Amino acid sequence: EPEIRPAFAAGVIDGSLYLSAREAGMDDRLTMELAGIFGWDIDFVYDVRKGDQFEVVYEQLYIDGEEFSTGRILSAKFTNRGEENIALLYTDSNGESDYYTPEGKSMRKAFLRVPINARLSSPFNLQRRHPVxxxxxxxxxxxxxxxxxxxxxxxxxGRVKFAGWKGGYGRTVVLKHGDNITTLYAHMSRLGKGIKNGTRVKQGQTIGHVGSSGMVTGPHLHYEFRVNGVAKNSRTVKLPDAQPIPKSEMARFKQVTSQSLAQLNVFLESQNQLALATDN
Incomplete structure (x- = not known):
């Protein structure tokens, strides 16, 4: 069993989170985890600005006194355009671990802001001229x-409402989430394994693969987010939060996370003192 010790990393964004995190001594896996924790609120391609800051307390794993690997992020703070975002790891009484704000709100949203790791090629636009x-x-x-x-x-x-060929959309999957929200994913090359009408799916599950089926000029995902049948801009629509800490668990949550918050603040204070000493 590796020995676990808390470690701290901090940085200021100059070009990208990836480069700044690497300069701060974080490995690629930790950087991806950090982006994942805050990714429901911050778009790391379009929202991050030069001068944004991050501070991370994470597990450093040792075997026989030698650094071996990194573990989980225990707490993190990301300041984006002057707004502070704090995430704390909490394992509930059922053994389920996730990240929450100090007030007990889930860092997750009920929906991913972006359902694919790819660049935006054409935004939501009700006045667009069709390329074909x-x-x-x-x-x-x-x-x-x-x-x-x-x-x-x-x-x-959600549940698969439609899976198959849908005219100009080509190979398409439509998911139904609760009573009033649907999401649509079009122009696939193929559907995900086991994806068919009525299938239950979980957030983050692969439901298909990018292609160029239907009326398109090249391979891409066309993604729609509808509320009560009305199309909304998926990049700006207010996303509902995932479940917060239940009231029955709140006292335990506050007790555990107050220690994490104190630990983060100790690291931040030592970092500030180091910066002052360096300036002097």
């Missing part, structure tokens, strides 16, 4: 360009 038909036709979704075969993730827990 050359007529003004509302673009009621968001397009993400990616190589064929790139996995497409379910944006939230």
């Amino acid at each position: 038909l050359d007529i003004v036709r509302p673009h009621e979704g968001t397009d993400y360009a990616a190589p064929p075969g790139t996995p497409i993730k379910a944006a939230g827990n």
Whole structure:
């Protein structure tokens, strides 16, 4: 069993989170975990600005006194455009671990902001000129360009309402989430394993793969987010939060996370004192 010791890393964004985290001594896995924790609120491609800051307390694993690997992030603070975001790891009385704000709100949203690791190629635009038909036709979704075969993730827990060929959309999956929200994923090369009408899916599950089926000019995901049948901009729509800490667990949560918060503050204070000493 490796010995676990808390470690601290901090940095200021200059170019990208990836480069700044590497300069701060974080490995790639920790950086991906950090982006995942805050990824429901911060788009790390478009929202991050030069001067944004991060501070992370994480597990450093040792075997026989030698550094071996890194473990989980225990607490983290990310300041984006002057706004502080704090995440604390908490394991509930059922043994389930997740990240929460100090007030007990889940860091997760009920939906992923972006259901694919890819670049935005065409935004939501109700006045867009269609690239194939050359007529003004509302673009009621968001397009993400990616190589064929790139996995497409379910944006939230739900049930498959439709899976198959859907006219100009090509190979398409439509998910139903609760009573009033649906998400649509179009132009797939193939559906995910076991994806068919009525299948239950979990957030983050692969439901298909990028392709260029239907009326398109190249491989990409066309993603739609609808509330009561009305198309919304998936990049700006207010996403519902996942379940917060239940009231019955709140006292235990406050007791455990107050220690994590104190630990983060101790590291921050020592970092500030070090910076002052260096300036002097």
